[in-house]
Amino acid sequence: MPETASTGARPTILLDCDPGHDDAIAIVVAARHTELVGITTVAGNAPLDSTTHNALVIRDLLGVDVPIHSGAAGPLVGEPKFAGHIHGESGLDGADLPTPSTPLDGTDAVNFIIDMCRSTQELWLVPIGPLTNIALALRTAPDIAHRIAGISLMGGGTFGNRSSTAEFNIWADPEAAHVVFSSGVRIVMAGLDVTHQFTATPDRIAAIRSTGGLLGTTLADLLTFFSAKYGELHDDGALIGGAIHDPLAVMALSHPHLFERVARHVVVETRGEYTRGMTVIDQRKVTGRQTPNCEVLTSVDAAAAFDVVLEAITHFTAPD
Ligand code: RIB
Numbered sequence: 001m002p003e004t005a006s007t008g009a010r011p012t013i014l015l016d017c018d019p020g021h022d023d024a025i026a027i028v029v030a031a032r033h034t035e036l037v038g039i040t041t042v043a044g045n046a047p048l049d050s051t052t053h054n055a056l057v058i059r060d061l062l063g064v065d066v067p068i069h070s071g072a073a074g075p076l077v078g079e080p081k082f083a084g085h086i087h088g089e090s091g092l093d094g095a096d097l098p099t100p101s102t103p104l105d106g107t108d109a110v111n112f113i114i115d116m117c118r119s120t121q122e123l124w125l126v127p128i129g130p131l132t133n134i135a136l137a138l139r140t141a142p143d144i145a146h147r148i149a150g151i152s153l154m155g156g157g158t159f160g161n162r163s164s165t166a167e168f169n170i171w172a173d174p175e176a177a178h179v180v181f182s183s184g185v186r187i188v189m190a191g192l193d194v195t196h197q198f199t200a201t202p203d204r205i206a207a208i209r210s211t212g213g214l215l216g217t218t219l220a221d222l223l224t225f226f227s228a229k230y231g232e233l234h235d236d237g238a239l240i241g242g243a244i245h246d247p248l249a250v251m252a253l254s255h256p257h258l259f260e261r262v263a264r265h266v267v268v269e270t271r272g273e274y275t276r277g278m279t280v281i282d283q284r285k286v287t288g289r290q291t292p293n294c295e296v297l298t299s300v301d302a303a304a305a306f307d308v309v310l311e312a313i314t315h316f317t318a319p320d
């Protein structure tokens, strides 16, 4: 079976995102390899109006008919925090982007999420930004916790990127992350430990550009910008290219054979002076360790995962 093939049934997912360069790649993979019932947007990499605009742009570039609903403009507690230092002020800097030609489908992501959880069999929620929309949906409609198949999220890790201990998606709304990790729902976690294994190297960006269409050129330009920002922020050689975090939360469901995972107990620190937003992962090899509540991805076959991304881009590239 070619590595790009998904394994059997296509997962049915709702993608909650804050596009975001790596979110854009996740949308491409989700549109190709899942039954994508909807996209919801949240403030994160950029303000909500920007992440929503960017999601509309990516949908147009793919030419797919997936509803997009905007959601929370900020975290459950405190003020919104953005990541312009990585994604630029627009949240998707680095390329000439078309103006969206299709309208937003709604501005109440939380009730859209609730409705889809109640009406869709075996639905996976795939949040790849701050968890605000997901937490609000779980709080508003606790019944969805036992209706959905699970939550496959990008976030957390044994180290941070917005602080030494906290990864951005968790750091931006720790209270929301606590709601999700304490919900009892099956959770798959693509944290920095695995996402830093999957980077936009120059060769991979060149391969994306060589797909030839507007989509490939745009994504190659975006990843070039994204990787340059990563290079500015990391020691030489620490990472070769920007970490393409978000599509791994999708591929964990569509291509599970590409990953190794371990069961771990994970809680979110919401009060620590130096650790607020940290995912505290119990890695102890002791019989008294806490009962796991999360499947933590520990490794990915990066070459095969990139083949999945490249094939998806090619699939959506209109013939000349
Ligand atoms: O820390 C990486 C995460 O934060 C990714 O989801 C990226 O898009 C940003 O949202």
Ligand code: CA
Pocket (backbone or CB within 6 Å): 017, 018, 019, 020, 022, 023, 044, 045, 128, 129, 246
């Ligand atoms: Ca994201």
